[in-house]
Amino acid sequence: MIEFQNVTKKYGREYGLNDVTYSLEKGKIYGLLGPNGSGKSTTLKLIAGLVHPTSGQVLVNGKLANRKIANEVAYLTELDMFYQPFKIKDMIDFYATQFQDFRIDRANELLQFMKLDKEKNIKQLSKGNRGRLKLVLALAREASVLLLDEPFSGLDPMVRDSIVKGLLSYIDFDNQIVIIATHEIDEIEPLLDEVLAIQDGKIIGRHNVEELREMEGLSIIEWMKRTFKE
Amino acid sequence: MGEEFQASKPIYMQIVDKINQQIIRGDLLPGNKLPSVREMAIQTGVNPNTIQRTYSELERMEIVETRRGQGTFVTENDNLIKELKVRLQMEIIEGFFNNMKELGFSDEEMLSGLEFYIKGKREKGYD
Amino acid sequence: MRAFKGLFIKEIKLSRNWFLIGLALFILAIFAGLALKRYFNEPEILPIVSIMILVAHGLYLPAFLITSLNTEGQSQLWLHNPNSGVKLFLAKLAAGSVYFLISLLLAMFFVHWQVNLSDHGGGVTEFIEEPFPNMMLMGVAIVLSSIYLGVWVLFYWSFYHSLKRVPIARNFRWPILIGFWILLEVVSNYIQNLPFYKNLKQSGVISLDFMKSIKIEVGDSLDTGKVVEAAEISLTNGIIYAAVVILVFFIAVWLLERKVEV
Numbered sequence: 001m002i003e004f005q006n007v008t009k010k011y012g013r014e015y016g017l018n019d020v021t022y023s024l025e026k027g028k029i030y031g032l033l034g035p036n037g038s039g040k041s042t043t044l045k046l047i048a049g050l051v052h053p054t055s056g057q058v059l060v061n062g063k064l065a066n067r068k069i070a071n072e073v074a075y076l077t078e079l080d081m082f083y084q085p086f087k088i089k090d091m092i093d094f095y096a097t098q099f100q101d102f103r104i105d106r107a108n109e110l111l112q113f114m115k116l117d118k119e120k121n122i123k124q125l126s127k128g129n130r131g132r133l134k135l136v137l138a139l140a141r142e143a144s145v146l147l148l149d150e151p152f153s154g155l156d157p158m159v160r161d162s163i164v165k166g167l168l169s170y171i172d173f174d175n176q177i178v179i180i181a182t183h184e185i186d187e188i189e190p191l192l193d194e195v196l197a198i199q200d201g202k203i204i205g206r207h208n209v210e211e212l213r214e215m216e217g218l219s220i221i222e223w224m225k226r227t228f229k230e
Numbered sequence: 231m232g233e234e235f236q237a238s239k240p241i242y243m244q245i246v247d248k249i250n251q252q253i254i255r256g257d258l259l260p261g262n263k264l265p266s267v268r269e270m271a272i273q274t275g276v277n278p279n280t281i282q283r284t285y286s287e288l289e290r291m292e293i294v295e296t297r298r299g300q301g302t303f304v305t306e307n308d309n310l311i312k313e314l315k316v317r318l319q320m321e322i323i324e325g326f327f328n329n330m331k332e333l334g335f336s337d338e339e340m341l342s343g344l345e346f347y348i349k350g351k352r353e354k355g356y357d
Numbered sequence: 358m359r360a361f362k363g364l365f366i367k368e369i370k371l372s373r374n375w376f377l378i379g380l381a382l383f384i385l386a387i388f389a390g391l392a393l394k395r396y397f398n399e400p401e402i403l404p405i406v407s408i409m410i411l412v413a414h415g416l417y418l419p420a421f422l423i424t425s426l427n428t429e430g431q432s433q434l435w436l437h438n439p440n441s442g443v444k445l446f447l448a449k450l451a452a453g454s455v456y457f458l459i460s461l462l463l464a465m466f467f468v469h470w471q472v473n474l475s476d477h478g479g480g481v482t483e484f485i486e487e488p489f490p491n492m493m494l495m496g497v498a499i500v501l502s503s504i505y506l507g508v509w510v511l512f513y514w515s516f517y518h519s520l521k522r523v524p525i526a527r528n529f530r531w532p533i534l535i536g537f538w539i540l541l542e543v544v545s546n547y548i549q550n551l552p553f554y555k556n557l558k559q560s561g562v563i564s565l566d567f568m569k570s571i572k573i574e575v576g577d578s579l580d581t582g583k584v585v586e587a588a589e590i591s592l593t594n595g596i597i598y599a600a601v602v603i604l605v606f607f608i609a610v611w612l613l614e615r616k617v618e619v
Contacts, residue, residue, distance in 0.1 A: 012524035029277055048437060051618040067614055071439035081434040083371055090370065097363020098438055161275075168272045173279065190241050190276040210240045210280060219237035 001025055002047055002145065002177060007056035009042055009201075016042035018201035019056070026144065027174050029191055031209075032181040033224060034198035040181040041078070043198065044147045047179070048075040060145060071100065074143035076134050078150040082122045088133060089118040092140075099141050107140035110170065114162060128159035135163055139170040146171065146178045153184065160187060167191070189220045197227050241276060242283040249288060253304055254315050260306040264294060360440045361448060368425065368452030375424055376456040379417070383460065386410050387467070404471040411464045414457070415499045418507035421453040426514045433619050442610040446511055450504075457503060465496055501598075508602050512609040513538075519616035558591045 002024040009016040017039050024030055032040050045051040046058045049065040058065040061072060082091055088111070096102045111118060114132040125133065131151070138146060152160050164187070171178055180188060185195075189209065197205040205227050212218050218226075235241050252258040264270070267285065271278040285302055288294040292310055296302045305311065330340050390406030393399075426449070429435040438445065469492060517534055520526045526533055548554055 010524075012527065028279070045619060048433075050433060050436060052615070067436060067442075068439050070437050075433065075437050077433045077437075079433065081432070081437075083367065083434070085371060085374070094363055094367050097359050097366075098440060100439075164275050165272050168268070168275070168278065187275075190235060190274070190280065193277055193279055209277075210242060210283070213238065213240045217238040219235075222237055 001059075001061060003059040004043075004046075005057050005059070007046065007053045007058055009046065009051065010054045015039075015201040016051075017046070017053075020201070020203050021056075022196070022203060022206070024177055024179070026177050028193040029171075029173075029178040029180065031185065031188065031192040031195040031220070032179055032198060033183065033185055033195055033220075035183060035228070038198045039201040040183075040198060041149055042201075044075065044149050044179065044181055047145065047147060048073050050075075072143055073145040073147060074099075074138045074141045075147045076138040076149060076151060078153060080130060081134060081137075082130070084123055086122050087118070088116060088120050088122060088125075091122065091133070091137065092118070095137055095140070099143075101142040103140055103142060106170070107136060110136040110139055110166065113166060113169065128155055131155045131159055132162060132166075135166050139166060142172070144176060146176055148178070148180045150182055151180065152182060152187070157187075164188065164191060185220055185224060192220070195220055195223075197224065199228065242280045242287060245270075245274065245276065245281065245284040246287050246291075249284070250293065250314060250318060253293065253311060254318060258304050260304050260308065260311060262304045263300075264302040264304065266301060361444050364440070364444060364448035365451055368448050369455065371428070372421065372425055372452060372456065375421060376460070379456070379460055380463075383410060383464065404468070404474075407464070407468040407471040411461075411468050411495065411499065414461045414464055415502045416506070417457045417460060418450075418453050418503040419510045421457065422449060422507050422510045423514070425449050425453065426510075436617070436619055442613040445613070446606070446610060450507060450511075453507065454504075458500070461496060461499065465492055468492065505598065505602055508606050508609070512605045512612075515609045515612035515617055518618075519612045522616060522618055557593050557597075560593050 004020050004022050006019055006021050007017055008019050032043060034040050042051065046053060047060060047065055047069075049058075049060075049067045049069040052066070060069050063069060063072075065073075083094075086094070092104065092107050092111075096104050096107075108118075114129075114136055116129060116133060116136065122130075122133075135148075135151065138148070151163055155163070167178070168191070180192070182188065192209050194206065194208050196203055205223075207220075207223065209220060212220065212223055216223070235244050249258070249264070258264070264285070265273060267278050267281045270276075270281045270284075274281070285294065285296070289296060289302075291314075292305060292307075293314060294302050294304055327340070330343075335343070386406060386409075387403075390403045393406075394402040435445065513534060516537070517530055520530045520533060
């Protein structure tokens with residue numbers, strides 16, 4: 001369970017987040033949607049304990065989120081998060097020592113699934129394979145929260161497909177909370193339980209994807225167009 | 231990733247429709263096992279909770295039955311499948327009928343139009 | 358322990374190139390010394406260069422840490438980690454120390470060899486009396502000062518990145534850092550000149566007479582300089598420095614945990 005209680009995060013005079021309160025429950029896949037600079041990354045970093053709220057608090061499984069929460073939170077950033085001189089296996093070995101919930105057997109399985117060769121140097125990987133490797137590292141953990149920041153950006157449809165399949169194959173949908181922050185909703189809509197629209201540091205809407213279709217006959221894309229129209 | 235879904239209809243219902251079609255066509259036979267929720271989710275690229283809802287709906291319709299510890303199976307009750315067939319047929323006919331009515335065709339015009347169409351198809355041979 | 362070992366191995370792998378570059382510079386300096394020696398036809402240049410290399414090792418650890426922290430940046434990769442800041446920093450210090458000690462030992466052997474060589478040749482560079490203990494002491498002094506400076510590097514790095522959070526300070530981070538450094542210098546000078554502190558310092562002094570004899574003479578004794586000025590070791594002073602290092606280290610860790618953001 002993730003709780004935001006009156007959380008404000010300011011960067012200088014700018015608001016990263018402006019007094020938001022909501023909670024997310026386990027067993028669901030959430031889409032955090034919004035334009036660039038709307039507060040998506042700030043939200044994820046707050047949950048990962050990598051930035052601290054200016055006021056209010058963020059709780060993950062009842063614990064105040066600080067750097068140590070990394071024990072329970074797997075965070076896939078939109079940036080490259082590899083040590084360049086490493087081979088894939090070095091990265092796996094390193095992660096295995098740092099996170100107690102990292103399962104090497106699972107990582108190996110995922111590498112096979114993603115068709116990645118352990119002996120390859122990270123420097124030589126294509127962009128798509130780096131994207132895949134990021135997901136391998138995140139999914140090989142049995143973390144209760146999985147945060148994905150723009151996991152599809154700049155990747156071709158083949159890679160997107162393998163990422164979606166990887167997610168569906170390996171997430172624990174009874175116990176995990178998965179949050180996908182993205183501005184490209186098209187392909188992942190069927191993947192989501194709920195969407196939260198965020199703009200200028202405020203949550204401006206929250207819906208269950210299927211309810212939205214049932215009640216209003218709207219897909220998320222259409223709903224987004226309405227929500228973000230101004 | 232799998233397929234495109236229409237915007238106006240819940241995804242779980244679209245998957246229900248798809249599975250029903252497979253049963254009527256005979257792609258899925260009575261007693262056949264459906265993929266597990268996770269397998270189905272992976273195949274279609276759809277949220278597992280949505281698939282779960284699809285299966286619950288199919289169960290409610292008695293098209294499938296879940297056997298504890300074994301999985302979900304297409305019903306072996308032929309009557310239920312026949313009923314489903316009839317129901318789907320009726321739904322399509324109803325759609326056709328309503329569309330034609332909206333355009334102002336009479337019942338006779340509708341029937342003769344359909345007959346004419348089928349005749350034409352037959353002469354060309356179905357593809 | 359497993360986590361620390363993992364971090365340590367990561368640091369060793371990441372900074373292998375740094376170590377090799379350090380060695381390359383080392384060798385380059387020797388060749389430069391050789392060239393100068395030929396050019397000026399002055400056999401004493403090489404031993405002097407060797408001692409300079411040795412002394413320069415005092416900056417090894419700080420330089421290592423600056424590079425290591427900068428490559429790491431405040432990346433999520435480094436900080437998205439459940440292990441304590443103490444471990445994150447200590448792993449860097451430990452890996453740096455391994456490379457540092459290897460390089461330092463090489464430098465010490467080189468000095469030893471060069472000085473002996475010039476001794477046999479009747480040269481004017483002399484380590485009068487026991488040359489070896491002198492070198493050991495010098496080595497220890499270099500190790501300690503390198504660690505001392507290294508810990509300050511950790512502190513200033515954390516401090517610098519903590520200031521990012523403070524909107525007003527954001528654009529003046531360098532001046533603030535320098536101002537802070539000057540302030541610390543002034544305060545520590547003031548404290549060191551207090552009679553109280555002087556008395557304290559006197560209370561645990563071990564005199565190292567033989568250190569006074571270390572001399573480097575160049576040419577015809579035109580220039581005589583002592584390498585080690587204070588030939589005394591104050592135990593109290595040592596304790597104070599150790600306490601300062603530990604305190605600074607934990608402040609750096611605190612800043613990393615609480616104030617540094619990615």
